[in-house]
Amino acid sequence: MAKPPLSMKPTGWFQVAWSADIKPGDVRRMTYFDREMVGWRTASGEAVVMDAYCEHLGAHLGYGGHVEGEVIECPFHGWQWNKDGRNVCIPYQDRPNRGRRIRSYPVAERNESIYIWHDVDGREPYFDAPDVFAGFGDGSSAADYYPPMTLHRERLELHPQYVLENGVDFAHFKFVHKTPIVPVFTRHDFTGPWSYVDFTITFEGDDTQSIEDVRSGVEAINGGLGIAVTKSWGMVDNRTISAITPVDDRTSDVRFMVYIGRSPGRDDQRAEAKAADFGAEVIRQFTQDVHIWSHQRYSDPPALATAEYEGFTALRKWAAQFYPDGRGGNAAAHARSEKDVDLEFSRPTTKSEKGRAE
Numbered sequence: 368m369a370k371p372p373l374s375m376k377p378t379g380w381f382q383v384a385w386s387a388d389i390k391p392g393d394v395r396r397m398t399y400f401d402r403e404m405v406g407w408r409t410a411s412g413e414a415v416v417m418d419a420y421c422e423h424l425g426a427h428l429g430y431g432g433h434v435e436g437e438v439i440e441c442p443f444h445g446w447q448w449n450k451d452g453r454n455v456c457i458p459y460q461d462r463p464n465r466g467r468r469i470r471s472y473p474v475a476e477r478n479e480s481i482y483i484w485h486d487v488d489g490r491e492p493y494f495d496a497p498d499v500f501a502g503f504g505d506g507s508s509a510a511d512y513y514p515p516m517t518l519h520r521e522r523l524e525l526h527p528q529y530v531l532e533n534g535v536d537f538a539h540f541k542f543v544h545k546t547p548i549v550p551v552f553t554r555h556d557f558t559g560p561w562s563y564v565d566f567t568i569t570f571e572g573d574d575t576q577s578i579e580d581v582r583s584g585v586e587a588i589n590g591g592l593g594i595a596v597t598k599s600w601g602m603v604d605n606r607t608i609s610a611i612t613p614v615d616d617r618t619s620d621v622r623f624m625v626y627i628g629r630s631p632g633r634d635d636q637r638a639e640a641k642a643a644d645f646g647a648e649v650i651r652q653f654t655q656d657v658h659i660w661s662h663q664r665y666s667d668p669p670a671l672a673t674a675e676y677e678g679f680t681a682l683r684k685w686a687a688q689f690y691p692d693g694r695g696g697n698a699a700a701h702a703r704s705e706k707d708v709d710l711e712f713s714r715p716t717t718k719s720e721k722g723r724a725e
């Protein structure tokens with residue numbers, strides 16, 4: 368029961384549903400960022416997310432509100448509201464109320480997911496939600512992969528930042544996942560609202576392996592704090608999306624998707640079954656992380672090994688930009704007061720350096 372010292376109202380894109388959850392005409396209740404909301408879809412197919420309460424006398428649109436074409440109609444007195452939250456009809460008056468507006472959130476729908484832009488100051492989106500295919504600029508698309516397998520866990524006591532810190536946490540693989548993987552970071556770029564962490568995979572005990580021999584790796588894009596997309600290449604071919612959305616000031620919903628690559632010319636049932644096994648294994652490994660995160664207490668300042676210092680410090684400093692106070696709690700303030708870290712990796716760090724903990 369550790370309330371994070373980091374704000375649970377960060378700015379950015381956050382998943383509130385999967386696309387399939389909200390079909391045309393559906394109205395669905397949801398709670399995020401400590402606000403009651405409704406997600407609905409117009410008859411023409413546009414997803415809308417807005418605050419739940421009617422501006423007339425406050426009925427909850429998620430209890431009996433229904434979609435009429437492109438608008439939602441309140442169950443109490445029939446007032447109609449459009450996707451921007453504007454009142455467009457009062458059924459017993461010849462003109463709508465143009466002054467009142469229900470807060471409606473910018474929506475991005477991609478990768479079978481519905482994301483909303485959240486910003487406590489009401490600013491418009493100033494960066495995009497990452498796409499698990501287009502984001503990597505490699506010409507890939509969903510057609511190259513089996514349909515995604517998913518995990519959804521609600522109201523866990525964890526903060527989105529914990530999940531992103533996993534991306535720079537090279538030491539946990541052996542202990543959490545029981546895999547002898549030693550990632551070697553090849554890119555840490557924390558300059559914009561999207562940050563990039565790439566690593567190649569080496570294996571413990573294989574001291575003869577040089578960086579040129581590496582045949583597998585992972586590229587990750589963190590699109591703000593809410594969405595992280597990864598591409599695994601080499602011996603495995605998969606894509607993942609982790610999306611963490613604060614529900615209130617203690618808990619978050621966790622959604623995870625994994626796409627397993629199709630092997631060209633091998634689209635038989637056996638290949639499909641193998642992909643399903645592989646996807647289940649990726650999800651199992653993710654749940655191992657979730658188990659840690661959901662009981663974790665944010666350590667601030669953390670006791671870092673030398674090799675961990677650069678990645679964690681850069682990530683925490685980057686994360687601070689998304690918090691309303693620009694600090695996100697004293698952890699980020701601490702990271703900022705440190706001397707500027709050099710974010711350039713002029714050369715890949717060797718495995719022996721990573722393994723040394725002074």
Ligand code: FES
Pocket residue numbers: 421422423424425426441442443444445446
């Ligand atoms: S409360 Fe919604 S129409 Fe009256």
Ligand SMILES: [Fe+2]
Pocket residue numbers: 533539543544652656
């Ligand atoms: Fe992990």
